[in-house]
Amino acid sequence: xxxxxxxxxxxxxxxxxxxxxxxxxxxxxxxxxxxxxxxxxxxxxxxxxxxxxxxxxxxxxxxxxxxxxxxxxxxxxxxxxxxxxxxxxxxxxxxxxxxxxxxxxxxxxxxxxxxxxxxxxxxxxxxxxxxxxxxxxxxxxxxxxxxxxxxxxxxxxxxxxxxxxxxxxxxxxxxxxxxxxxxxxxxxxxxxxxxxxxxxxxxxxxxxxxxxxxxxxxxxxxxxxxxxxxxxxxxxxxxxxxxxxxxxxxxxxxxxxxxxxxxxxxxxxxxxxxxxxxxxxxxxxxxxxxxxxxxxxxxxxxxxxxxxxxxxxxxxxxxxxxxxxxxxx
Amino acid sequence: xxxxxxxxxxxxxxxxxxxxxxxxxxxxxxxxxxxxxxxxxxxxxxxxxxxxxxxxxxxxxxxxxxxxxxxxxxxxxxxxxxxxxxxxxxxxxxxxxxxxxxxxxxxxxxxxxxxxxxxxxxxxxxxxxxxxxxxxxxxxxxxxxxxxxxxxxxxxxxxxxxxxxxxxxxxxxxxxxxxxxxxxxxxxxxxxxxxxxxxxxxxxxxxxxxxxxxxxxxxxxxxxxxxxxxxxxxxxxxxxxxxxxxxxxxxxxxxxxxxxxxxxxxxxxxxxxxxxxxxxxxxxxxxxxxxxxxxxxxxxxxxxxxxxxxxxxxxxxxxxxxxxxxxxxxxxxxxxxxxxxxxxxxxxxxxxxxxxxxxxxxxxxxxxxxxxxxxxxxxxxxxxxxxxxxxxxxxxxxxxxxxxxxxxxxxxxxxxxxxxxxxxxxxxxxxxxxxxxxxxxxxxxxxxxxxxxxxxxxxxxxxxxxxxxxxxxxxxxxxxxxxxxxxxxxxxxxxxxxxxxxxxxxxxxxxxxxxxxxxxxxxxxxxxxxxxxxxxxxxxxxxxxxxxxxxxxxxxxxxxxxxxxxxxxxxxxxxxxxxxxxxxxxxxxxx
Numbered sequence: 001x002x003x004x005x006x007x008x009x010x011x012x013x014x015x016x017x018x019x020x021x022x023x024x025x026x027x028x029x030x031x032x033x034x035x036x037x038x039x040x041x042x043x044x045x046x047x048x049x050x051x052x053x054x055x056x057x058x059x060x061x062x063x064x065x066x067x068x069x070x071x072x073x074x075x076x077x078x079x080x081x082x083x084x085x086x087x088x089x090x091x092x093x094x095x096x097x098x099x100x101x102x103x104x105x106x107x108x109x110x111x112x113x114x115x116x117x118x119x120x121x122x123x124x125x126x127x128x129x130x131x132x133x134x135x136x137x138x139x140x141x142x143x144x145x146x147x148x149x150x151x152x153x154x155x156x157x158x159x160x161x162x163x164x165x166x167x168x169x170x171x172x173x174x175x176x177x178x179x180x181x182x183x184x185x186x187x188x189x190x191x192x193x194x195x196x197x198x199x200x201x202x203x204x205x206x207x208x209x210x211x212x213x214x215x216x217x218x219x220x221x222x223x224x225x226x227x228x229x230x231x232x233x234x235x236x237x238x239x240x241x242x243x244x245x246x247x248x249x250x251x252x253x254x255x256x257x258x259x260x261x262x263x264x265x266x267x268x269x270x271x272x273x274x275x276x277x278x279x280x281x282x283x284x285x286x287x288x289x290x291x292x293x294x295x296x297x298x299x300x301x302x303x304x305x306x307x308x309x310x311x312x313x314x315x316x317x318x319x320x321x322x323x324x325x326x327x328x329x
Numbered sequence: 330x331x332x333x334x335x336x337x338x339x340x341x342x343x344x345x346x347x348x349x350x351x352x353x354x355x356x357x358x359x360x361x362x363x364x365x366x367x368x369x370x371x372x373x374x375x376x377x378x379x380x381x382x383x384x385x386x387x388x389x390x391x392x393x394x395x396x397x398x399x400x401x402x403x404x405x406x407x408x409x410x411x412x413x414x415x416x417x418x419x420x421x422x423x424x425x426x427x428x429x430x431x432x433x434x435x436x437x438x439x440x441x442x443x444x445x446x447x448x449x450x451x452x453x454x455x456x457x458x459x460x461x462x463x464x465x466x467x468x469x470x471x472x473x474x475x476x477x478x479x480x481x482x483x484x485x486x487x488x489x490x491x492x493x494x495x496x497x498x499x500x501x502x503x504x505x506x507x508x509x510x511x512x513x514x515x516x517x518x519x520x521x522x523x524x525x526x527x528x529x530x531x532x533x534x535x536x537x538x539x540x541x542x543x544x545x546x547x548x549x550x551x552x553x554x555x556x557x558x559x560x561x562x563x564x565x566x567x568x569x570x571x572x573x574x575x576x577x578x579x580x581x582x583x584x585x586x587x588x589x590x591x592x593x594x595x596x597x598x599x600x601x602x603x604x605x606x607x608x609x610x611x612x613x614x615x616x617x618x619x620x621x622x623x624x625x626x627x628x629x630x631x632x633x634x635x636x637x638x639x640x641x642x643x644x645x646x647x648x649x650x651x652x653x654x655x656x657x658x659x660x661x662x663x664x665x666x667x668x669x670x671x672x673x674x675x676x677x678x679x680x681x682x683x684x685x686x687x688x689x690x691x692x693x694x695x696x697x698x699x700x701x702x703x704x705x706x707x708x709x710x711x712x713x714x715x716x717x718x719x720x721x722x723x724x725x726x727x728x729x730x731x732x733x734x735x736x737x738x739x740x741x742x743x744x745x746x747x748x749x750x751x752x753x754x755x756x757x758x759x760x761x762x763x764x765x766x767x768x769x770x771x772x773x774x775x776x777x778x779x780x781x782x783x784x785x786x787x788x789x790x791x792x793x794x795x796x797x798x799x800x801x802x803x804x805x806x807x808x809x810x811x812x813x814x815x816x817x818x819x820x821x822x823x824x825x826x827x828x829x830x831x832x833x834x835x836x837x838x839x840x841x842x843x844x845x846x847x848x849x850x851x852x853x854x855x856x857x858x859x860x861x862x863x864x865x866x867x868x869x870x871x872x873x874x875x876x877x878x879x880x881x882x883x884x885x886x887x888x889x890x891x892x893x894x895x896x897x898x899x900x901x902x903x904x905x906x907x908x909x910x911x912x913x914x915x916x917x918x919x920x
Contacts, residue, residue: 224410226463232408234477234528235450238441245465323467324512 005320005327013309020309021079024301025072028294034064035089035292042291075295079302086295090287095299098284103303105174106280109269112196113204114261121208122254125215126247132220140212147209156202156275163198173277174199199276203269207261211254218253222246248322255318262311354423355535355568356382356405356453361418361436363397363404374400374413376592380585382536385562387569389579389600391615392589393828394799398572401589402538405570406449407440415440424535425452451481454529458541460521464513470497470524471509477531496527500557518688519550523557530561537562538570543578547687547855552899552910555582559911574828576619577901580604581910588612600905618830619903622858625882626833628840629681635865640713641675642849643699643737643817648672648708648723650691650698650873668694669705670873676817679843681850683864683881685857687896691873692853696821699851700737701730712737715816735765735813742822744802748794754780754805755790761812779808782845783838800831804838811842821853836863857900861885869893892916 036058059065063074078084085095124144128137173180179191222228223246231241270282281300288297320327363375374397382388390398403409405420420435425448438445457463464473471493478489490509497505500523513521522542529537539558543551559582562569573579579586583600588611596609607613650669668691676682686692698705701722710722712733722733741747748757758779759772767775777787783804794802803823810818820839824832836859842848852864860867861881868878869890877890888894895916898909 226457226459227465229403229408230455230457230463230525230528231465231476233406233449233455235446235448235480236476237443237446245468248467249465325466325514 006317009313009316013313016309017306020305021076021298021302022072024305025075025294025298027301028289028292028298029068031292033292035294036064038292039089071294075298079299085299088288088293088296090291090293090296095296098296099281099299099303102279102281102284105278106269106282108192109174109196109199109203109278109280110262112200113207113269114258116200116204117207117211117261120204121211121215125212125254126219126242128212128216129219129223129250130242132216137216144209144212147205150205152202152206152269152272153275155205156198156272159198159202160276174279199269199272199278202272202276207264211257211261214257215250215254218250219246222250225249251322252319255322256315258318259308259312259315262307262314353384353429354381355384356423357419357421358382358405359419359421361401361404361420362416363400363409363413364416365413367412373592375404377418378587378589378592378594379418380587380594380597382568382570384535384568385566386584387559387562387571387582388585388587389583390570390572390587390589391574391576391579393574393615393830395591396589397592398589399540400592402455402540402570402572405435405538406453406455407435407438407445408449409440422448422452422536447481450477450529450534451532452534453536453538454532454534455538455540456522456525456529456542458544460518460525460542460545461513463525464521466513469510469512470516474509474524474528474531477528481532492531493527496531497524499530499561500524500527502527518546519553522546522550522554526554526557526561530565533565534567536568536570538572540572541574542571544573544575548857549687549895549899549916551578552901552913555901555910558582575901576615576829576903580903580905581901581908583905588615604903604905614830616903618833619858621833622829622862623903624862626836626840626862628837628844629863629865632844635677635680637677639678640717642678642713643676643851644711644713644719645672645674645699646709646711648695648698648710649706650694650703651706667873669698672708672870672873672875674868674875674878676849676851678816678849679847680866681843681852681864683860683867684851684853684870685855685860685867685896686870687855689872690870692855692870693821695870696739696819696851696853699819700734700739702739712817735761736815737817737819738810738813738815740803740806740810740818740820740823742825744799744806744826745794747806748802750794753791753793754797757794757805758808758812761809765813775812776808779811782811782842783808800827800835803827803831803835807835807839807842811846814846815848817849817851819851819853822855823852824859825854825856832859833862839863857885857897869896 036055039058040055063071075086078086083096085099087093088095088098091098124140128140131137174192174195175182175188176191176195179188182188225246228241228246231245232238236244269278269280270286272278273280273282274286281303285297285300287293288300358381359379360377361375361379362373362377365372365374376397378401380388390401392398400409400413403413404415407415409415415436418436422433422435423429423431425431425433433444433448435445435448438448464470471490474493474496475489478484478492482489484492494505494509497509502508502520502523508516508520513524516524525542537558542558543554546554555578558569558571561567571578571582579600585597586600586603587597588595588603588609590611596603596607596612603612604616607616648669649667649671652666652668653664670691672691672695674682684692684695694703697703699710699722705723708723711719712722713719714736720729720733722730725733752760755773755776758776759767762772762775763769773790776790780787780789785801785804785808789797794805797805803826806823818839823839824835827835839850840863843850850863852860854860864881866879867881867884868875869884869888869892870876871892877884877888877893879889884893885897888897891914895914898913901910
């Protein structure tokens, strides 16, 4: 049953991804002009000059004179068959070099944020639902709304200021200067851990607040369901009853959020990354879009979309595992 | 329903019998009060009630919605939810743990403590109304029964499983070795209630509290469950507290009856005496309402005969509806469920035609296909316009359908769900008129007139639905249906959600409106007594087909088809001297 379900889901991913690749390439091409126009106008603004022949040469070199369909075809076949995401005009390096450098750390921060979000949101959500309208519930609700309302960049600035003033910690980036270019070692890893908590808290706060509300609302609904009463009438103790029945059912929407959290953590971190000067993907995407660096931007959007699709798949599989009603349908 | 006696016997032997002399008092409730502290004040949900329950006895607590009968049951088990609290009285449980001398006062225990938990599910068990939602949807049936055994016995895993299977077999779940590992959604409603009973009986309790356990079930399933409870009661010698609103069920199973109203006990006594000579006016009203629905309505008998030679207002011919089920990798249509199969019927002008059947018989689908709320797969529905011309509803265009929707209206079952909570009564009732392009002033006048027709005050117009009781809401639904002066009303279980005393009132209202406004009713219901009271003719549906159609009284008193016989004989009558569910006809269609 379950394997059939997984296979079907995987097969359906293929056309979805194909459509995503077309759309993401299309979006990058939408604004008038191309990278060269931006490049030339930047040069001219700086007082430089460029001849018509040079432009033609550049166009040939980057294959910008060919139709969009051909450009797309070369780009997508390159990705599928050679893992080649194209050339970044801005960085003058292959896109994959630019990407993979940063994707690893982005992923580390995102994953840590995801864990942070769920680990914090779950117990608070359960507590708030069970002790609804208690002092604790109101306190967490207040903090939660604060977390939702404060923009990430502001929180970033506050935490940076706090970290520097009270802990004397170097702020910005994921490493202290002495480790920034060093090879991986335990010391470097430890340095990463010492720095990563700031972005994790900043990126995770809004999601945590949202998830607390979701968990609270769902669980509060489940607590009044007849099956809870059945279990109570059976003689099950309150604590075990809570975790075994209503919490288990309230997890469904909580878990299905994973699908959304993953990409939003990756992309939503852009502003935070710029403020904190993090070597992650967010700032690069922004630059790529501004300069119409189409292969870079397209690849980024593509990867974000793939993350969304994977996140949805993961959450669906988790749901199927949690809830037999989904599994057997 | 086949059952093997040897299986049942072996199951009983698994469960230890209690060694107690018959006739002993097992539970005494003295001056019990339960209060809910609300923002608006203190609500006495249970107000100073007392009763005694003996081994092997069935005590029925009867009352209408809001009478406090369910809170009484929960108070005994001490599972009343906050802000509810047992505030006074004693709940004496005798013979705790098989020790005849040991008595525990449940009212004194901490409602979250371990002592009260050791009694729940072991000494006193409870089954609930909704077999759909009372079992956890994500745990296997076997797990949920096993949990009770794990809590209250020291059997090991293997023995517990053996006993779980024996229990399922005892409650006549087919093939328990396999079905024990199924989830509740793979069980039918009746099977789930059986599984609930198996769970409640797992530890051989001395008291079983059943809170409306058959209300959500079909009558034939209800009869099976009532039979099963009676049988298990005899075998296990337990006492049963049976909570119900249905006087028929009371008459069928009770030894003793407590009548509750507004949290207080207005009358109690042996069932025979209560039905023969009820003392309290409320008891008389309850029994009277039930008996009233045993006969056709007086309003209906007094009106002129329907002209059988006039052409019918609605003519259904060979109507079919198939639902496709999709399965497999590519979700192809694999099987087809025929919800309505080749149904033909005619509704005469001024007539009330009943459609009766159990859940899944296709009666609701039929009603919706008539108005194209669901598209029928095949067949025609001819509607005769006021000018005498006929139109086939099943193939008219959008514009014409909207015109027809003003002349054929629907009333739904759920008086809570079918009114938009964000609209005032005036907006709800006037909406169809506004859609027809009426001016607001004219709408208001019409709405006031409609409110008077359905016996509601015109001062209610500015209020929202939540301010009204179930009966009032159903009157509002009726007013909405009547707004564009329709000719035909399709009522789908229009009175099923109402208390019995209100049911007859609403039906009388519909009959008087029929006389005033020359209406014809297609009345869909699972409730035979409502059909007998309200309808001139009745069509009996079973598995999508009409198995019998004819004069309502003739069908009810002298059914011809074997299924109709089974259906009618499963209905409990409000007369304790005519207990007959046990001798009912049974019908299983071949194939």
